[in-house]
Amino acid sequence: xxxxxxxxxxxxxxxxxxxxxxxxxxxxxxxxxxxxxxxxxxxxxxxxxxxxxxxxxxxxxxxxxxxxxxxxxxxxxxxxxxxxxxxxxxxxxxxxxxxxxxxxxxxxxxxxxxxxxxxxxxxxxxxxxxxxxxxxxxxxxxxxxxxxxxxxxxxxxxxxxxxxxxxxxxxxxxxxxxxxxxxxxxxxxxxxxxxxxxxxxxxxxxxxxxxxxxxxxxxxxxxxxxxxxxxxxxxxxxxxxxxxxxxxxxxxxxxxxxxxxxxxxxxxxxxxxxxxxxxxxxxxxxxxxxxxxxxxxxxxxxxxxxxxxxxxxxxxxxxxxx
Amino acid sequence: xxxxxxxxxxxxxxxxxxxxxxxxxxxxxxxxxxxxxxxxxxxxxxxxxxxxxxxxxxxxxxxxxxxxxxxxxxxxxxxxxxxxxxxxxxxxxxxxxxxxxxxxxxxxxxxxxxxxxxxxxxxxxxxxxxxxxxxxxxxxxxxxxxxxxxxxxxxxxxxxxxxxxxxxxxxxxxxxxxxxxxxxxxxxxxxxxxxxxxxxxxxxxxxxxxxxxxxxxxxxxxxxxxxxxxxxxxxxxxxxxxxxxxxxxxxxxxxxxxxxxxxxxxxxxxxxxxxxxxxxxxxxxxxxxxxxxxxxxxxxxxxxxxxxxxxxxxxxxxxxxx
Numbered sequence: 001x002x003x004x005x006x007x008x009x010x011x012x013x014x015x016x017x018x019x020x021x022x023x024x025x026x027x028x029x030x031x032x033x034x035x036x037x038x039x040x041x042x043x044x045x046x047x048x049x050x051x052x053x054x055x056x057x058x059x060x061x062x063x064x065x066x067x068x069x070x071x072x073x074x075x076x077x078x079x080x081x082x083x084x085x086x087x088x089x090x091x092x093x094x095x096x097x098x099x100x101x102x103x104x105x106x107x108x109x110x111x112x113x114x115x116x117x118x119x120x121x122x123x124x125x126x127x128x129x130x131x132x133x134x135x136x137x138x139x140x141x142x143x144x145x146x147x148x149x150x151x152x153x154x155x156x157x158x159x160x161x162x163x164x165x166x167x168x169x170x171x172x173x174x175x176x177x178x179x180x181x182x183x184x185x186x187x188x189x190x191x192x193x194x195x196x197x198x199x200x201x202x203x204x205x206x207x208x209x210x211x212x213x214x215x216x217x218x219x220x221x222x223x224x225x226x227x228x229x230x231x232x233x234x235x236x237x238x239x240x241x242x243x244x245x246x247x248x249x250x251x252x253x254x255x256x257x258x259x260x261x262x263x264x265x266x267x268x269x270x271x272x273x274x275x276x277x278x279x280x281x282x283x284x285x286x287x288x289x290x291x292x293x294x295x296x297x298x299x300x301x302x303x304x305x306x307x308x309x310x311x312x313x314x315x316x317x318x319x320x321x322x
Numbered sequence: 323x324x325x326x327x328x329x330x331x332x333x334x335x336x337x338x339x340x341x342x343x344x345x346x347x348x349x350x351x352x353x354x355x356x357x358x359x360x361x362x363x364x365x366x367x368x369x370x371x372x373x374x375x376x377x378x379x380x381x382x383x384x385x386x387x388x389x390x391x392x393x394x395x396x397x398x399x400x401x402x403x404x405x406x407x408x409x410x411x412x413x414x415x416x417x418x419x420x421x422x423x424x425x426x427x428x429x430x431x432x433x434x435x436x437x438x439x440x441x442x443x444x445x446x447x448x449x450x451x452x453x454x455x456x457x458x459x460x461x462x463x464x465x466x467x468x469x470x471x472x473x474x475x476x477x478x479x480x481x482x483x484x485x486x487x488x489x490x491x492x493x494x495x496x497x498x499x500x501x502x503x504x505x506x507x508x509x510x511x512x513x514x515x516x517x518x519x520x521x522x523x524x525x526x527x528x529x530x531x532x533x534x535x536x537x538x539x540x541x542x543x544x545x546x547x548x549x550x551x552x553x554x555x556x557x558x559x560x561x562x563x564x565x566x567x568x569x570x571x572x573x574x575x576x577x578x579x580x581x582x583x584x585x586x587x588x589x590x591x592x593x594x595x596x597x598x599x600x601x602x603x604x605x606x607x608x609x610x611x612x613x614x615x616x617x618x619x620x621x622x623x624x625x626x627x628x629x630x631x632x633x634x635x636x637x638x639x640x641x642x643x644x
Contacts, residue, residue: 250574256588
């Protein structure tokens with residue numbers, strides 16, 4: 001099969017073997033896949049990644065133990081756990097110690113014609129949700145997961161730091177969940193996408209509102225956390241949504257003095273994300289910046305890496321010829 | 323009155339004016355006061371502190387608007403808020419923006435013959451609790467406050483990093499609250515105090531138990547947080563109990579990857595601490611390292627500043643002569 005492979009710079013491979021199916025796994029033909037900043041980090045060597053990246057996708061089931069799934073249009077929880085440990089039985093295996101993670105850790109990803117994933121990770125996409133909406137299910141699940149904590153559930157006001165793909169999606173998710181939300185970013189034209197959805201916006205450097213119940217750090221920069229600590233109210237919550245994959249210098253004394261809660265947040269509930277998208281409570285389509293066929297996935301990665309680019313999609317299923 | 327004053331090095335002043343009483347405030351004759359690491363930091367210039375330090379005390383009410391309090395033996399919540407804001411009406415004013423804090427911020431403290439504090443901050447000490455127990459009410463309230471968060475309430479296993487005064491008291495508090503607790507420290511003789519109470523101990527450098535639901539950082543050192551992040555389980559909680567009052571370098575990517583909750587924690591409920599001490603569920607008296615009369619409070623500070631020293635008490639009421 002054709003696939004994009006990371007091993008140094010991204011390159012297209014025309015004849016990669018289709019991943020072998022393990023018991024309980026489904027074979028899925030990818031239709032559309034989205035490029036996430038994590039993919040760009042993997043391309044730069046994060047986690048010493050080698051192989052096919054891609055964990056945001058919508059596809060069609062070709063084979064599955066559960067025959068009723070064959071032919072279904074699906075998205076998937078990207079964490080493929082052992083299925084039996086405490087994490088797998090109580091929290092969808094998101095912290096299973098032996099899990100693989102689609103396109104990130106020990107499992108070939110979605111920038112390929114086909115992928116494998118356990119049946120139990122699959123979530124059906126209803127007819128009313130098109131591919132361009134469904135491909136956002138994974139990042140939207142992560143965005144909605146911000147509100148899954150006891151410390152964030154009662155929040156009424158939120159500031160999102162970062163107007164990147166994820167920051168904007170988080171702002172849309174919080175706004176749709178009823179929080180009075182402000183997104184702070186560097187790009188007027190990207191902030192206008194949030195404003196169009198009714199979200200308050202603020203250019204970095206201008207006075208952002210202080211005293212928020214919840215601040216979500218989605219800048220991916222070292223300065224984000226320090227800024228978050230100045231904007232959150234005492235006993236408020238800062239959710240870290242992006243990793244800075246290296247030590248950096250920060251003054252955490254405000255965390256103690258103001259008794260702030262800091263929570264790391266990763267993947268969320270895919271079924272909920274599909275439901276929210278299907279009901280059109282969040283429309284992520286304005287976040288699509290460009291689309292490329294799989295044959296030009298390397299160009300798609302180059303585009304996604306440009307400063308300020310929006311979500312770049314790769315059409316896999318619709319490009320039969322290279 | 324006699325008092326210890328910080329203004330550069332600690333020095334005794336024989337004739338400091340008694341603080342003026344504001345409406346709603348009580349005048350309290352200090353009986354015993356304890357030296358906290360915060361006092362040592364104030365002596366080193368933290369918060370540009372000038373004046374009388376001291377926030378751990380037990381005393382006797384000399385004057386109060388509420389006449390029934392006169393003559394009562396009391397401890398006090400050290401946060402004196404405005405009494406009307408949201409923080410004051412819902413969380414004892416611990417984050418009131420205009421609060422003074424006894425011996426720390428805008429209010430003369432307990433290393434003096436007398437202090438003032440709002441009536442509403444006072445908590446009566448029952449007869450069965452002696453002064454040497456009651457003087458620990460403030461730090462014990464802070465220790466028990468670790469379990470006041472939604473994220474910590476369900477914890478069953480805990481590791482406390484640091485065998486200083488506060489670390490040991492937190493270990494005693496968590497153990498008394500039913501958590502399977504391990505305290506990690508540098509001093510075999512101090513760890514033996516925890517062991518005598520039935521708490522598991524571990525010398526720094528030896529293998530501490532991993533996968534704890536809760537890790538409490540009470541080392542006051544830059545390395546503490548990084549160590550805590552290696553010991554807590556995925557989706558577990560790290561409580562920061564000590565401040566490092568400067569930026570330091572730390573890798574927070576495990577917080578996101580393992581979805582760890584980090585909570586800053588300061589003062590707690592004084593009434594609960596008095597109740598726990600009165601029922602003898604926590605006996606802090608083995609933590610007393612030495613005691614000095616107020617006339618030698620400067621020597622008491624010098625002693626408290628020595629590496630590895632336990633709780634140093636200052637007898638105020640029992641030393642009528644200088």
